[in-house]
Amino acid sequence: VRLSELSEHSGLPIATIKYYLREGLLPAGARVNARQAEYGDEHLRRLRLIRAMQQVGGMSVSQVRNVLTCAEDGSFSRHERLGITQYLLPPHVEPPAGDQHWVEVRAEVDALMVELDWQVNSWSPSLDALTRAVVALRHLGYRSGPEDLKRYAMAVRPLAEAEYLVIDEEYPDLDEAMEATVAYTLLYEPILLAVRRLAHEDVSARLHRRRPLSPLRPDPPPAPDPAEH
């Protein structure tokens, strides 16, 4: 298709697509003549991936370029490319220099990975994100020992495995798999957090035997009182 149609199909302005072409985020189309080029499905998929990384992932153009460069580098495997995509997604936590408490918690986090036998890189950003949250909890005086973290890891693992298998099976195309990695990683996060808060509310309601003030399902009408007959 021509540039104008690519713009129509992707919902992106022509100026934006030209910017991506200039910045090297989108490969050039096949030249038809001196002034026109032809674009294919791979261009449409690439535009969707760029949009997902920018709008859902909040990634900058240079971060997007980093991911795409890896995607095109034949020396990286699919596992490595999807891993790099995940690593570049926010948040990125900077470990504070010379904080002994941080070093201790990070060692506990590393030991937990070894105990679980999880095969992760020592430079995975999630290890620092995990460390920061545990440091903050303990700073406020809350316990958050390795056993607590292990419970979280075990509870989340089946979900993560199912998510990964969907991406692996349904998106053999690498651009689509990278886009799915961005979308699944980031958009299932608020889902996980929202159902947790709803579960808290339900547990509290049951413990205190309280009905919701404004229930989602109205109470059934009371059973007829046999004494009235």
Next chain:
Amino acid sequence: VRLSELSEHSGLPIATIKYYLREGLLPAGARVNARQAEYGDEHLRRLRLIRAMQQVGGMSVSQVRNVLTCAEDGSFSRHERLGITQYLLPPHVEPPAGDQHWVEVRAEVDALMVELDWQVNSWSPSLDALTRAVVALRHLGYRSGPEDLKRYAMAVRPLAEAEYLVIDEEYPDLDEAMEATVAYTLLYEPILLAVRRLAHEDVSARLHRRRPLSPLRPDPPPAPDPAEH
């Protein structure tokens, strides 16, 4: 203790404590004489709660005041007070007006709560947060049906129940329970998200039979080759 000691114990500047007193976030101390007042443990606990809501929860002074007003209103039960605390924590999602797609997804979310028999208020902000994430996923063309959401809800529920029981049993004091609600709700969120990403990495490594590029545990030395002897 005197104001200067309260400042020392809480780690907060005297000017900040005076500001909280003026704004009504902190109850006045017992007057010792015209110029001095005496503060107790309840003041220290309240300062910790205010700090947790502001620093961890990112709440404004007026949001903090709303929570504390409820905490002191005898007409609310403990369940309601902790619920109000949770509801005031970010994020707050504004449902778009007149979006038919949103209305449909929100109806699915409500139906899921009824199917799970979770007792939650129809105005719980997490129902809108959940709706927004599902709308965004579907907008990008990903499936995210009620069965998917149900799996997340079921996986997270045992964790949420354990968290709530800790707060209920260990913090009979309401200010402490509210502080724990803020800390547990918000600080276990990055933990949940980090272990999920680490699980993705491990699943990917196993599926593709790849060892981490930089493992947390060095490989054991190779077994001696019997042929060498």
